[in-house]
Amino acid sequence: MKLTRNILVIDDETRWLRTINMVLSRHIPEACTHTCENSRQALQLIADLDIALVLLDLNMPLLDGHQLLRDIRDHAPYVRIIVVTGLNDTEVAVECMKQGAYDFIAKTSSTEQLLLCVRRAMEVIGLERNYHRIKDGFFNRKSLRAFDPLLTTDIKMHDCFTYAASLSESCEYYFVRR
Structure with a gap:
């Protein structure tokens, strides 16, 4: 969204x-x-x-x-x-x-x-729309190219990477639009 x-x-x-x-x-x-x-x-x-x-x-x-x-x-x-x-x-x-x-x-x-x-x-x-972007990115497990060099099997770490990627997209979109 x-x-x-x-x-x-x-x-x-x-x-x-x-x-x-x-x-x-x-x-x-x-x-x-x-x-x-x-x-x-x-x-x-x-x-x-x-x-x-x-x-x-x-x-x-x-x-x-x-x-x-x-x-x-x-x-x-x-x-x-x-x-x-x-x-x-x-x-x-x-x-x-x-x-x-x-x-x-x-x-x-x-x-x-x-x-x-x-x-x-x-x-x-x-x-609200930023919240939905972050939530959708977190729960849809978007691609995490920035974290490709890091290897882990820990699902909690994967969740942290997903959350960080969602936040970065949200912040990038916010600052580009202003």
Whole structure:
């Protein structure tokens, strides 16, 4: 599983989509931001673009944001979802969090609050994906070319080599991407 920094913004308001796209592109340049006005296309875009984070509006004409939130959780459970909506209602926020939203923020919030929320989510996504890379490398017994000169029949040593190889790949990927 690779570390992606793809963000999908789903909203039916074209002007808001353009604004948030410009803000994210300027302040979070390591992320690639995509926009979607048609909520029915969202699940396909998430799969096609390897989306890591979704900024989701709740009030949309074709497919309601609440239903789309449930659909994303069912079809792409690894994707983090931040609900960004005009509704600044505690009950709605609690309901969204119960349905699996990572965070909830009102459109009237400051740009700094939105960016902080997005950065925090991207950091968590990066940590989760690195964890999975290390875990998969450890349990899949990847090739250990760096340790070829060392001979051992001890399974514990082999586990240490596998863990070190997984960590080195993870660190290399992390520093190359930044």
